[in-house]
Amino acid sequence: MQEIGILGAGLIGASWATFFAAQGLKVRIFDVDDTVKQQAWEQSVRNLQRLADLELLTREDAATAEGKLKVAASLAELLTDIEYVQESVIEDYAIKADVYRQFEQHAPERAILASSSSGLLMTRMQAVMQHPERALIAHPFNPPHLIPLVELVPGEQTAVETMETVKAFFLGLGKHPVVLNKEVPGHIANRLAAAVWRESLALLDAGVASVEDIDAALCQGPGLRWALMGQHLIYELGGGAGGYQKFIDTIGASFEAYWEDMECWSSIPESAKQKAVSGTQDYLNQKSPGEWAAWRDEKLARIQQILHEEP
Template structure:
């Protein structure tokens, strides 16, 4: 698949455009908001330039990628002859339904529709399609042009062939696709992130530690291991010669005590919001959001280079 359509050109759509263009594909970008569409082109160009600085892309490939970025003036122009559409419009079922109907009206029958949705269910979204088998969720982690994870979530009517095709497609492009066996709101990564975020807010709200120390406890401890392996393998190794079973038998009860003491909010308290916003201002006293973003991207690039070493 070489003809890519970016449908929805906000932060995620622009990053996706950068990624596909960096792979040498022809990328058309469309958004109903003209300002957002033109801004996405600028952001995608900046991302390609940054990939060169991070030594993740050659100057020649970046130049070719810039030539492959185009803006579409309508849905019809975006979807004509397209092979793969990465949809990143607002998280709203009604808006998605309208967009999906237009996709089916203008796109070739062979085109695949992949949604960046972080929490909606594909079964409901694809229900408006006459050919729902070619639609699935392909949820990235931000920023998509740097983070390899893509969560593939088929709906009830998504064909096995579509899942396999998209999985192979992303693997060939250097992504790391994971396939969910069933739909759940938030998929895998955001559900894990939600659990950690809730406890991070609770620790802050209860006065256990500051924003900076809570963040440091994550990134200077478990975060270093998470870059290499997931929780199950971490605790398989944590059990020593007895493996995961020994970990359950010897340390599992301690975790049960932690869970009993943890918050089970389903709504974020206003006090936690206020403390979190106030706490993160200390970061902005050190450098701007843009500078933090550039720092993040540089470190992510270096980590990925290390992980690719055998």
């Protein structure tokens, strides 16, 4: 697949455009909002320059990648003769269904449609398609041009070959695809994030600690390990010579007591929303959101340089 269509060019679409162009692929960008698609092109160019500043791309490759980015005048122009489309429109079943119908009017029959959806079910979205076998979810983590994870999720009608083709495609581009055997709302990573977020809100709502300290308790502790290994491997090591079984036998009951005490909300109480929004302003205000994003991206790049060091 040499030419990629970016369908929906907001926060995630612009970052995907950067990623594919940086990998040497031609990229066409489209959004219903003309201003947004132009801004996505500009943002991608800035992202490429930043990747060069961080020495993740040479200046020459960044300039070549910039030349690969084109804004499509219409949806038909985006989709004519396209091989792969990364859809990143608003997270809404009705809007996605409408976009998938239009996709089939203009795209070749062999074109693959990959959705960035953070947690919708592909079975429901592909139900409107004549050729649902070529649609799947390829969910990135923000920002996709810097974070390697992509979750591949089939719907009930997705072909095995589509999953295999897209997995091989992303592996070839240096991403880290994980494949779900069956769809669940929120895939894997956002369900894990949802569990941590709910408890972060509950601790705040109960007055246990401030926003800043709750976030620090993640970043300065478990977050550092999470860049290297997940919960299963961490607890294998946590059991010492006895491994995971010993950890479960000796510490499992303590965790069960924490679970007993923890909230199981399925909606966020107003009080928690207000405390989270106002508490976060205090430390957000140390930098503008743009400065925070640039700070994050630079550190993310450095973490990945360390992770890719041998052995």
